[in-house]
Amino acid sequence: MRGIGRRRACVDAGNTAAGLPSKARTRRRLLDHFERSASAAGFRLDGDQQEAVRLLANAGASLTAGTALALPGRRRGLYLWGPVGRGKSWLAREFFEALDLPEKKRWHFHDLFRQLHAHRRDAQDPAARPPGTSAVDMAIATLLKDCSLLVVDEFHVHDPGDGQLLARLLREIHRRGITLVATSNYPPERLMPSENFHSLFEPTIALIHSTMHVASIAGPMDYRTLSAGRPSGQKNDGGARPKRFSDGAMVLAPEGPNDTRIAEAGLAWPTAAEARELRPGSQPLPALRCTADEAWFDFQDLCEGPTAASDYLTLLPHSAHWVISGVPRRGDISMNGWQRLSNIVDILYDADVPLTLICAEPLDLGPSASPSAVDVSRIASRLRTLGSVGVGG
Template sequence: MAELLQSPAGSSFGFGRRQPTDVIRATVTQRAEGEAMVLDTEQLAALDALANSTLWALGQGHRQDPAGRHLYLWGPPGRGKTWLLGAYFDALPTERKKRMHFHEFFRELHARARDASRAALERLDAGPPSAGPGVIPATGAARAETRSSAIATAIDSLLGDLDVICFDEFHCNDPGDAMLLSRTLKRIFEHRILLVTTSNYSPDQLLPDEYFHHLIEPTIDLINTQMSVLQVAGGTDYRTLAKASDERSGYATGSIIPAGDTGRMIELGLEIPASHEAVTIKPTTKPIAAKRAADGRFWASFEELCEGPTATLDYLAMVEDYTHWVIDGVPAGDAMSPFGLRRFGNVIDVLYDKDLRLDLVVDGELEPALTLLPPADAARLRSRLAALASRLPSVGR
C-alpha cells in the first residue's frame, strides 16, 4: 500500500492513501471509458506526463527542480487536448487550481494591470502624504518602474496561492501581448505553480509574423527550457464526427446558411431583424452597430463586427449578455480583408470556447480565406467551421 504523502506547507489537497498519480490516471481513464472514448498512444503519454507532474506539484517532489514538470500539449484542432485537460483538471485532488481559456486570462490580466497602474500612478503623482502644493512631477523612469511593478502585482493577484493553473488554447497573435506573456510565465515558474497548457501551435509557431516574431522568442525560450512539450496529434478529428441533430448543443447547434435561403432561415427560427431593432452597443470602449441586441440575441453584419475596430475583449464582454449570435453578410473568402479575417477567427474562437450558438449567413465559399492564414490558424478555423451544421461542403465537411 502506498504511503500517505505529506503535502507542501500550506497546500490544500487530499487523496487519502492513494498516490496522486494513481488518482489522476484512474479517474481520467474511467471518464474516457464512460464516454466510449479510446485514448490513443499520444493521449496516454500525455496522461502519464500529467500524472507525474501532479506528483511534483502536490507531493514531496515540490522542492525538486521544476524544469520539465510544466506541460505544453500541442497539436491540430480536435485531437482531444481540451477534453484531456478538462478531465485532468476535474481529477486534480486540490482546491487550489484554476483553469481558464487564454483569451479570458489575458482579458482579466489587462483589466487588473490597467487598474493597478492607474492607482499606482495617481499615488506617485500625488507624492508622499506630507507633500504640499507644488509637488515635483514624477520622472518618466519612475512612471515606467511604477507601471512595471503594477503589472507584477496584477499577475500575482491572478495567481494567488494556486498549486496548478491550466490554460486552454495558449497562443499569441498580438505583438503587444508578447512581453506580457513572458513576464506571466516567469512569475508562474518563480512561484512553482504547475502550468499545463493546450495549444494548436508548437512553441516556434507562436506569433508567426516575421516582423514581430522576435518579440515572442523570450517566451519560446522559457517554454522550451521549463516545460515538457508534447504533441497530441492523433488521426481522429473529433469535431468533424457527425452527430445527430438532437445530440448537438451550444455552438454546434449553429449553421452556415447561404445568403438568400430564407426557407432555411425560417426552418432554423432565424427572424430577420426589423429596422426598429437596430441599436448601438458599447461592450468596452468602441461602439458596435447591431441589427438586434436583446433577449440574449445578437445580430450584426460582418462589416460592422469584423471589419470595424473591434477586439477580442469586446467579444468576451458581449458573451456575458448574448448567448445566440448571428453574423450576416459574411463575404466570400477572397473578399475578406486580412484584419477582417483575423477578427472573424477571434469571434469564432470565443463563441466556440463559450459553447454559444453561432449562425453565419454567407455570400459565398469561405475556404479561399483559409489559404491566406498560417497552416495552424487555417486548421483551427476550418475545424471550428466544420463543427457547425453546415450546408456548404466547401468549409470542411
C-alpha cells in the same frame, strides 16, 4: 523561493494530517479517471494521448503531495500541442476537473488576457500600488494569487503587445514555481508567427522550452468527428435541452434578407427599429439586434471594425445565440477580419453558445499558406460542427 518552500511544507503537513492518498494512489486515480472519461465519450486513448495522460498523472500526483514535479528535466510545466481535434483541450479539462487541488485556475487564452487587461485597468492609479510596481505587475500578481496550477487552453499569440505581456506573465509563473499546463495548435517555435516580431519573442520561446515539457498530440483521429468530450445534449424532463455551439448553422443566402433560406434556418431578419449601438469596450459596436435570445451583427461591423476578444467576452453572457450576416468570400476578408472571426468562433465554441453565419457564397474553409494557417484549420474544424442550410456537400 523560501515562501514556496514554506507553502510546500504546509501542504505536506496537511496531507499527512488529513491522511490523503499517497502519490501512487493519486496517480492511479487520475489514470483511471482518464480511461473512464474517454470510454464515456466514446473513444479510446491513442498513443500520444496515453503519454500525455501519464505525464499529467505524474504531475498531478506530485502537486497534491507538494513534492517536486515528476516531469522530464524537472520542469514545472507541460505544453501540449498538435493539430485540431486531437483531444488536447479535453486532456487539460479532465486533468483540471479530476485534480483535488484547491489552488488551481483554468482559462481559455482569450479570457486569460481579458482578466489581465481588466486587472491592469484596475491598477492604473500609482497611489494604490506598492512603490516600484507597475499596473502590469499588479495585474499579474492578482491573476496568480493563490494559484499553484494554471491551465490555459488554446495558447497562441499574434499581437506583439500581447507577446510582451505574455512574456512577463510566464517569467512570473516560473519565478513563483507555479505549474503551467497549456494546450496549443502551435509548437512553441511557431508562436508569434509574424516575420517582423518573431525574433522579439524568441527569448520567451526559449523560456517555454526550459520550464515546460513540450509534448506533441498528433494522433491520426480527429476526435471532433466523434464529438469527443462534447457529448450530445440530452432532453430533460421538460422536453428541452440547452442550446449548444453545434445548434448554429452555416446559411447560404445569396438574396440577403429576402432569401427563403433565412426562414428555413428558423431566423427572422432584424428590422431597422431593432438596431442598437452597444459599448462592450471603449468603441461603439452596431448591432442589428441584441436581445437575451439573439445577438445579430453585420460582419463588417463585428469583424472588420475595431473590436477585440474582450468585447466578445463582455457580450457573451447577454445573448443565447449569435448571428453574423454579410459574411463575404474568404478572399475578401482581411487578415485582421479573419483573426477576429477566429476569436469569436473560439470564444463561442468554448462557451458552447450557438453561432450562425449567413453567407452569400460558400465560405472556403480549405488550407491556407498564410501565417494563420493553423488557426484556419482549427476554425474550420469547429465551423464544420455546425448545421447547414442551402450549403451543398
